[in-house]
Structures are given as C-alpha cells and as structure tokens.
Amino acid sequence: MPISGTTGRRTTALAVAAAAALFGTTALPAAAEAHGRGHDKPKYEDLQLLAINDFHGNLEPPAGSSGTITEIDPATGKTVATPAGGAEYLATALRRAREGHPNSLTVAAGDMIGASPLVSGLFHDEPTVEAMNEIGLDVTSVGNHEFDEGSAELRRMQEGGCHPTDGCYEEGRTFEGADFRYLAANVTDEKTHEPILKPYWVKNVRGVKVGFIGVTLEGTPNIVTAAGVQGLGFGDEVETVNKYAAELKRQGVNSIVALIHEGGLPASSVYNYDCGAAGAGISGPIVDIARNIDPAVGAIVTGHTHNAYACMIPDPDGVPRSVTSAASFGRLYTEINLKLDKRTGAIVRPSVTAANHVVRRDLPKAPDLTALLERYTRLAAPISNRxxxxxxxxxxxxxxxxxxxxxxxxxxxxxxxxxxxxxxxxxxxxxxxxxxxxxxxxxxxxxxxxxxxxxxxxxxxxxxxxxxxxxxxxxxxxxxxxxxxxxxxxxxxxxxxxxxxxxxxxxxxxxxxxxxxxxxxxxxxxxxxxxxxxxxxxxxxxxxxxxxxxxxxxxxxxxxxxxxxxxxxxxxxxxxxxxxxxxxxxxxxxxxxxxxxxxxx
Known part of the structure; x- marks a missing residue:
C-alpha cells in the first residue's frame, strides 16, 4: 500500500522548537545535544503528539459527573472533582500546548462521534467533525461508535456531503467532511477482505517518516447494532497492528505509533495515577495487546474504557513502552514527547515521555469554536430547550x-x-x-x-x-x-x-x-x-x-x-x-x- 500524504488544514501556526524530556535514566548520545548548533547536522528530531479519545460529540462542557476529572488537590492533598471539558476550552488547551513545538501532531483513538449530546447528535455529528477540523486533529482510529449509523455514514464523515435522508441543515452550506484521516486497519469488507478505510497514515516530520496505524476493538460487533456493522469483519488488534507495522517498515517507515480503540483499567481513578514502570497498576484488554505488539511500535494511544492513564507496559522484548488514554469527553489531553533518530528513522524509545493534562474551564474560550457552537445551538434550540x-x-x-x-x-x-x-x-x-x-x-x-x-x-x-x-x-x-x-x-x-x-x-x-x-x-x-x-x-x-x-x-x-x-x-x-x-x-x-x-x- 502506498504511503499516504498529509491531510487537513491547521488552524493555528506552530511556534519554535523545544527539546523533549527524557524518560528514565537512559541517556541519548551527546550528538543529540548538538541539534541546531553551528554547522552540525541534527541527528534527532523532536516530535510532540497531543492525544485525545472518546470525545463522543461533547462540544458543550459535559454536565454532572461526566464533566469532572478526579485529581489530588496539591493544597490539601485530598481527592477532588475538577470541572473539565468543552470544545472551546479543549481548542485553547491544545493550541497552547503546541506552542514551542514546530513538530506537533494531534491524534485520537476513536469514538470521536456517536452517543453524542443533542447539539451534535441532532445533526448526525457533523458539528463534531467540523469542530475537530478547527481544533486541528490530524488522524484518528475508528472506534465502535463510529459505526452507530453504519459504514456508509462513516465514509460520509470522512468525505463529506449532505445526509442522505435529512439533507443539508443550512441553506447554501454543504458538509465538507473531515480534514483529518480516519483509520480502520482491522475493519474489512466481508466481500473484498480489504480495509473499508485506510489502515495507516504517514507524516513526514522533517525527513523522518512517522506512521500511524489505527484499529478498533475486535469485539465491536458485540457492542454495536447489527445494522451498523452489517457486511463488515473486525480483525484481531495485535495481528492487524503487527501486519501493518511490517508493511510500513518495508516502506522505510521505522517510527510507528498505534492508535487503538481498546483500553485498560487503572488501579486509581486519579487522572495522573502512576501505573509503575512495569505497568502493574493497570489491567484490562490493553495489557495483553500492548505486551504482544511489535517492538517497532514506539508508543500506543488507546481509548474505549474512558479511563485516564499514562503507563509503561513491557513490549514482547520486555522493554517498557508508553501506553496512554485521556479519559473521555475532552476533559483531558495527553502530551507525548519523543525523539526521532534521523539516521535510523526510528523512535528513540528511552526518550518517550507522556503525561495527561486537565482541560480546565478557567482557560479562555476559543472564539472559532464558540462561533461554531453558537451556530448549531441556535439551530437546535427549538427542540433542545423544550x-x-x-x-x-x-x-x-x-x-x-x-x-x-x-x-x-x-x-x-x-x-x-x-x-x-x-x-x-x-x-x-x-x-x-x-x-x-x-x-x-x-x-x-x-x-x-x-x-x-x-x-x-x-x-x-x-x-x-x-x-x-x-x-x-x-x-x-x-x-x-x-x-x-x-x-x-x-x-x-x-x-x-x-x-x-x-x-x-x-x-x-x-x-x-x-x-x-x-x-x-x-x-x-x-x-x-x-x-x-x-x-x-x-x-x-x-x-x-x-x-x-x-x-x-x-x-x-x-x-x-x-x-x-x-x-x-x-x-x-x-x-x-x-x-x-x-x-x-x-x-x-x-x-x-x-x-x-x-x-x-
């Protein structure tokens, strides 16, 4: 399969570079410090990934307990529920996080749409896709909820066009589809046995090719209506990721990130809980998946369980690897910083650091997201406010x-x-x-x-x-x-x-x-x-x-x-x-x- 190009338009310019922190005690060669000095050619390239998952169309700040994040109050040491989320705040948080990082990509691990509140769901989640375009999402795996309305509707989310029965929602305005790339490596047409959407996406980061493989959980047919998955097959997550990791390596893509809509259960509900170096503090399906995915995959972004974690789980060689999830509903985002070796084209695994950040509601609202939300809220008001x-x-x-x-x-x-x-x-x-x-x-x-x-x-x-x-x-x-x-x-x-x-x-x-x-x-x-x-x-x-x-x-x-x-x-x-x-x-x-x-x- 040929390497796919970039997609989408950025809504925010990215500023100058900042060096990524190292994980653990493993040091990089001294040449890494020569990045940008004198006439030395840089041997490493910094890359920032900003990751979200399970947004579920929550454009407005989620209500009740769905709109809080559990954290430790540093002033009192007590566990508190902090209000979080809302597309206007998420956009600001991500834009600020990109500052100082010329190489920054925003990625997701599925369920961006589906099971959405009315302001998005009433319009078949067109508002959420448009919001993700504005926020600057680059690529996402599909999740099970992307199939709530069937594969044809998922393709419309990618490609655009008005709804086949409801039509266009505003005169003179046609839904243009996602600027970001949907990936569905393990979702195949039962007749052709080919993926229904692209299995991976490759981004050239200043001479280093970085590949993203996207899969949803193999058990998707068990949690989606039969009509939504009719005619589709769902393959094993590990087998699929390893298959396309090998294909990417044959194409000279040695920096690989997996976006997996399957997750884990951390031992604590606190959003920044430390799972331990060997991942002992997390259980659930993602543990076995992570332990069996090709070591060439340098980081794994996950979702589905709506939990928050930034863990290290050993790969098949026993080497710890970053596995993350940013809860749900846009209440958190994960910042993953890593270095790319310009000689080998691989992710320098000891360099990978990851941390979740709360999308707090004391941030300024992003004006473009406010305008989008006001437009759809106005259209929905006669029904929504009854x-x-x-x-x-x-x-x-x-x-x-x-x-x-x-x-x-x-x-x-x-x-x-x-x-x-x-x-x-x-x-x-x-x-x-x-x-x-x-x-x-x-x-x-x-x-x-x-x-x-x-x-x-x-x-x-x-x-x-x-x-x-x-x-x-x-x-x-x-x-x-x-x-x-x-x-x-x-x-x-x-x-x-x-x-x-x-x-x-x-x-x-x-x-x-x-x-x-x-x-x-x-x-x-x-x-x-x-x-x-x-x-x-x-x-x-x-x-x-x-x-x-x-x-x-x-x-x-x-x-x-x-x-x-x-x-x-x-x-x-x-x-x-x-x-x-x-x-x-x-x-x-x-x-x-x-x-x-x-x-x-």
Missing part, C-alpha cells in the same frame, strides 16, 4: 459507580410503563443496558430553564442512540439466562449488570464465580418466583434485544413487536409522571441486592 419533565435532585446514570444506577432504574421503569399495554407489546418486565446510559439528569440548571427542569436536550444526552424499543417473548429459563449472562460468558471478566424495572428483584453475590453469582432462588418478578416453563413478555432496546453486549438469550426471544424509540419512551414517561408541583425523585436503587466481595484477612 421542557419534558421535572426532578427533585440529580439522578445519576453515567456518573454512578454502583452496579445499579438510579437513572438506569428510571429508564427501565419508563420502558415498562410505555410498553406494558397489550397494543404496545404487553411487556411484563424491562431491562436497560448500562452502556446505553450516556449522562446524568442534573437538577441544577445549566441554562435558563430553571432548576429541576428536564429538557429534551438533556434527555437526548442520556439516550442519544434513538434505538427502537422491542418486546419479545422469553421463557422463564431464558429470562434467568439473561440475568446469568450479566456475569458469565462474554461478561464474566467484566460484568455488565442490567438495569431492571421496579417489579424485578434478585441477589447478586460477587464472591461466587460466573453464572453462580446470580442466586436463582432469589429472583422475584412481581413478588413471585420465575417459572422456567412459563412465557414472559420482555422489553429492551433493539441493541440489547438483538443479543448485544453479550446477551444471546435476548436474541432467542420470539414474537417480536417493535415500539417507539427509547428516547421517545423516556420523554413520554417524564412528561406523564412529573410536573413542576410533583417532580420525580431519584429511585432508591434497591432492586438488586449486591453481596460485595469479602477480602481475605
């Missing part, structure tokens, strides 16, 4: 660390209420997948609507996928299997605990293993045990009902009835069950009795 309900306090969803989330319970209640009538499907119980809850409902007003008022835009931020609801018939045995699949099979290592309607109760014992964690004798629906031979009408969104998130028992259901969208069902529930005089209180979240792990000793 009041749909009232609450007494914050109802946490995305921001809740508990297995049972108050907002998840409320959504499940809404789905049961909206689909229980015989002509609506006759649902007897409802389930909501936790990954589909994208935000919190926040009591304190962010705009002029008043405290406790829930707007359509806020509800859209919680449920932006607009999945259609389904009601299916499951046997009692299959219903029990659904509960067991939360903690077994594909979900055994990382349980996905479903949110349930208020008529279902059971106990989850985390001291047990696999499916046994669900105490079958404890399951009660409307106060009665589940009859394995009986039939039950079960409501869930189309993603979950189709077996997504590792729940094949849902897919085995019969007599499917398709209802309204999850967004419409939730909005209707809030309107019907709350008013200014009788707002909704947060559910007690007492439907699942969790027996926590008992630590030895």
């Amino acid at each position: 009041a749909t309900g009232y609450i007494t306090a914050d109802i946490n969803g995305r921001g809740s660390s508990a297995l049972e989330k108050p907002l998840g319970d409320l959504i499940a209640d809404a789905q049961l209420a909206g689909l229980s009538a015989p002509d609506k499907g006759g649902a007897q119980v409802a389930f909501m997948n936790p990954g589909g809850i994208r935000s919190d409902l926040v009591y304190k007003a962010a705009g002029a609507e008043g405290d406790g008022v829930v707007t359509y835009g806020e509800v859209f931020a919680v449920q932006p996928f607009t999945n259609m609801m389904q009601v299916k018939t499951l046997t009692g045995a299959q219903l029990v299997q659904v509960l067991q699949q939360q903690v077994s099979g594909a979900n055994e290592a990382a349980p996905k605990v479903l949110q349930v309607s208020n008529n279902l109760h059971y106990t989850l014992d985390l001291n047990r293993v696999g499916a046994a964690r669900v105490l079958v004798d404890s399951i009660r629906l409307n106060g009665a045990p589940i009859d394995p031979a009986a039939s039950y009408r079960v409501a869930a969104n189309e993603f979950l009902a189709g077996g997504g998130d590792g729940f094949p028992a849902f897919a085995a259901g019969t007599d499917k009835l398709v209802g309204a969208s999850d967004l419409d069902v939730f909005n209707a529930y809030l309107t019907a069950h709350s008013s200014a005089g009788a707002p909704i209180a947060p559910p007690a979240a007492d439907r699942i009795t969790v027996v926590p792990v008992v630590k030895a000793g």
Whole structure:
C-alpha cells in the first residue's frame, strides 16, 4: 500500500522548537545535544503528539459527573472533582500546548462521534467533525461508535456531503467532511477482505517518516447494532497492528505509533495515577495487546474504557513502552514527547515521555469554536430547550459507580410503563443496558430553564442512540439466562449488570464465580418466583434485544413487536409522571441486592 500524504488544514501556526524530556535514566548520545548548533547536522528530531479519545460529540462542557476529572488537590492533598471539558476550552488547551513545538501532531483513538449530546447528535455529528477540523486533529482510529449509523455514514464523515435522508441543515452550506484521516486497519469488507478505510497514515516530520496505524476493538460487533456493522469483519488488534507495522517498515517507515480503540483499567481513578514502570497498576484488554505488539511500535494511544492513564507496559522484548488514554469527553489531553533518530528513522524509545493534562474551564474560550457552537445551538434550540419533565435532585446514570444506577432504574421503569399495554407489546418486565446510559439528569440548571427542569436536550444526552424499543417473548429459563449472562460468558471478566424495572428483584453475590453469582432462588418478578416453563413478555432496546453486549438469550426471544424509540419512551414517561408541583425523585436503587466481595484477612 502506498504511503499516504498529509491531510487537513491547521488552524493555528506552530511556534519554535523545544527539546523533549527524557524518560528514565537512559541517556541519548551527546550528538543529540548538538541539534541546531553551528554547522552540525541534527541527528534527532523532536516530535510532540497531543492525544485525545472518546470525545463522543461533547462540544458543550459535559454536565454532572461526566464533566469532572478526579485529581489530588496539591493544597490539601485530598481527592477532588475538577470541572473539565468543552470544545472551546479543549481548542485553547491544545493550541497552547503546541506552542514551542514546530513538530506537533494531534491524534485520537476513536469514538470521536456517536452517543453524542443533542447539539451534535441532532445533526448526525457533523458539528463534531467540523469542530475537530478547527481544533486541528490530524488522524484518528475508528472506534465502535463510529459505526452507530453504519459504514456508509462513516465514509460520509470522512468525505463529506449532505445526509442522505435529512439533507443539508443550512441553506447554501454543504458538509465538507473531515480534514483529518480516519483509520480502520482491522475493519474489512466481508466481500473484498480489504480495509473499508485506510489502515495507516504517514507524516513526514522533517525527513523522518512517522506512521500511524489505527484499529478498533475486535469485539465491536458485540457492542454495536447489527445494522451498523452489517457486511463488515473486525480483525484481531495485535495481528492487524503487527501486519501493518511490517508493511510500513518495508516502506522505510521505522517510527510507528498505534492508535487503538481498546483500553485498560487503572488501579486509581486519579487522572495522573502512576501505573509503575512495569505497568502493574493497570489491567484490562490493553495489557495483553500492548505486551504482544511489535517492538517497532514506539508508543500506543488507546481509548474505549474512558479511563485516564499514562503507563509503561513491557513490549514482547520486555522493554517498557508508553501506553496512554485521556479519559473521555475532552476533559483531558495527553502530551507525548519523543525523539526521532534521523539516521535510523526510528523512535528513540528511552526518550518517550507522556503525561495527561486537565482541560480546565478557567482557560479562555476559543472564539472559532464558540462561533461554531453558537451556530448549531441556535439551530437546535427549538427542540433542545423544550421542557419534558421535572426532578427533585440529580439522578445519576453515567456518573454512578454502583452496579445499579438510579437513572438506569428510571429508564427501565419508563420502558415498562410505555410498553406494558397489550397494543404496545404487553411487556411484563424491562431491562436497560448500562452502556446505553450516556449522562446524568442534573437538577441544577445549566441554562435558563430553571432548576429541576428536564429538557429534551438533556434527555437526548442520556439516550442519544434513538434505538427502537422491542418486546419479545422469553421463557422463564431464558429470562434467568439473561440475568446469568450479566456475569458469565462474554461478561464474566467484566460484568455488565442490567438495569431492571421496579417489579424485578434478585441477589447478586460477587464472591461466587460466573453464572453462580446470580442466586436463582432469589429472583422475584412481581413478588413471585420465575417459572422456567412459563412465557414472559420482555422489553429492551433493539441493541440489547438483538443479543448485544453479550446477551444471546435476548436474541432467542420470539414474537417480536417493535415500539417507539427509547428516547421517545423516556420523554413520554417524564412528561406523564412529573410536573413542576410533583417532580420525580431519584429511585432508591434497591432492586438488586449486591453481596460485595469479602477480602481475605
């Protein structure tokens, strides 16, 4: 495959060079210090990478706990939640970070779009692509959410053009597509077996070719609707990166960076937590991936888990290698500084340093991003600002660390209420997948609507996928299997605990293993045990009902009835069950009795 050229236009000029710091105790040759002196030819070139991931269309500062970063207050030594994020602040932060770095590239590890708040999602994420053009993104891997609307829509994000059904949103203005390059090395057309987008991108940095390989997680089909990945194959992350690393090396590209939409779980939620030299403080899929990727890859930028880390994980030769993630929603960016050896064309591994930085909201807003945001906010306002309900306090969803989330319970209640009538499907119980809850409902007003008022835009931020609801018939045995699949099979290592309607109760014992964690004798629906031979009408969104998130028992259901969208069902529930005089209180979240792990000793 030929080396691809540069893409995009820079919105900000970059200033003069600054030497990158060294990692650890390994020193570079003295000639590196002669860079730029007298008539000596520089033997090393400095390169700065600024990395983000999982932006999810959060152009406005994210609300509630989704808009904070956990850090240690240096004045008190206590852990605090610092407000962070917002495209206007992110643009300023990145532009300032580039100052003094003539060789600077901005990269991302997927999920820049998808599951987006209304100001971007209402317009099929065109606003976010335009914002990333302004911010100066150079290249990104695809993530699973780039496939929410299918591969044809992803290609439109790259190439431009008006939406095939909604058309153009402003008279005389056509969406021009991404100036940055989308990479999809491990996403192939099932007929041609070729990548649906370019697998890598190469940038010539003052005579040194630097290659970027982009992949998403192999398990993307398990967490995206079937329609979104129809006709596509998703390959192994390690095999794909190593394949294209070899191809790049054959082309004389010896400086390689992997952009991987898969991540890890650091032992601490503090954004600048030190994982340790051997990466002992991080777990999750990225650990095995990083340990098996070709040592020629000098740095790995990751995403997907929405966690923050800047770790060193040993490569196959046992040499520590930088692996980073900048949380999500534009609340952090990672600064990676490295040196390129002009003789070998390789990244000088001991030179690589990486650190996450908070996108604080005391920065000046970038005027061009403010103008873009105001334009789309104005277009969305008639829909976004419409009041749909009232609450007494914050109802946490995305921001809740508990297995049972108050907002998840409320959504499940809404789905049961909206689909229980015989002509609506006759649902007897409802389930909501936790990954589909994208935000919190926040009591304190962010705009002029008043405290406790829930707007359509806020509800859209919680449920932006607009999945259609389904009601299916499951046997009692299959219903029990659904509960067991939360903690077994594909979900055994990382349980996905479903949110349930208020008529279902059971106990989850985390001291047990696999499916046994669900105490079958404890399951009660409307106060009665589940009859394995009986039939039950079960409501869930189309993603979950189709077996997504590792729940094949849902897919085995019969007599499917398709209802309204999850967004419409939730909005209707809030309107019907709350008013200014009788707002909704947060559910007690007492439907699942969790027996926590008992630590030895």
